[in-house]
Amino acid sequence: MKDSTPSILNELIDSLKCLPGVGPKSAQRMAYHLLQRDQKGARRLAFSLNMALDGLKQCKRCNNYSDTEVCELCLDADRDATKLCVVEMPADLNRMEQAKCHSGLYYVLQGKISPLDGIGPDDIQIDRLLTRAKDGIVEEVILATNYTAEGEATAYYISEMLKRSSILVTRISRGMPVGGELEYVDTGTLAQSVYERKTL
């Protein structure tokens, strides 16, 4: 069998594989779809990829993606500047905003402490967060890193570093999901929610 796909097309298929969850088969399907049915969409995608790579900055205050020096959210006077919520990734911040459960400001770590991957506190610039938290306005730092080993380690490290300051450090709670049924929840979560049970 000779490969009947021209090299430019092969290159496109191959480069589509950089997308998460896209393997050789999906990449081929995507390439054909773009060329046959959505050339306009493909051109727009190429353009916006370049725009994002060139134009997107990180907000100087919260580290989130922004097209300005300081992002809109950080500049919003309606938000409670005494509460600073720390998340790992921009997607986590979006999730928090969707849940409408936090009216304060954010700090996006853009990573997490992960000794196994050789990522220490310096690699994710924890000292920048500490400087940010100690601005004299922040009264509470809410740690909303994931409940994974790395997220836990990151939360623990930050809480240790803020121990001697007057800032209150809190952690989002862990337990059964809302609407969760014991029969279907994973045993680890269930055990943890018994262990961390609350007095009524």
Added chain:
Amino acid sequence: MKDSTPSILNELIDSLKCLPGVGPKSAQRMAYHLLQRDQKGARRLAFSLNMALDGLKQCKRCNNYSDTEVCELCLDADRDATKLCVVEMPADLNRMEQAKCHSGLYYVLQGKISPLDGIGPDDIQIDRLLTRAKDGIVEEVILATNYTAEGEATAYYISEMLKRSSILVTRISRGMPVGGELEYVDTGTLAQSVYERKTL
């Protein structure tokens, strides 16, 4: 809730939705992945999209994508030029080549007759195929369009148009999949494979 996503990023997320099977959530995940972990891949994707849109032609003989006027497969002297296999899409041609079941040449319709969508024989230039088939070398046209209503209609139309020529027109067979078990095959296929049973 104020949208905390900068507009350039929103534009990227939105333009990723042109990919088949990619909804708002996957698009967001893809955008973050590209920006956080694979900026090089993103740049390469933008580049190869533009390259493919600008550089990819259709082979003059078989209609498949090609970066040359006539594609490599059509120029391959080792292939049997007396057999011409007609498929709907370039992906179908690739599948045929993977199956290594056809040593002849191809013609890619780049579509199918679909009255419901208002696509008639002229829209997919069936006359170009007829001219190609009547080159004096082709002895057999193998219709390998899909076994869908549209693929069937397309095959029927082509066979009718070639009826009065001396060219043998064949259709790929239909029936149980190789390794297929009666218990799991869909009833339509099973019924059809009884109806089209062969004498041993």
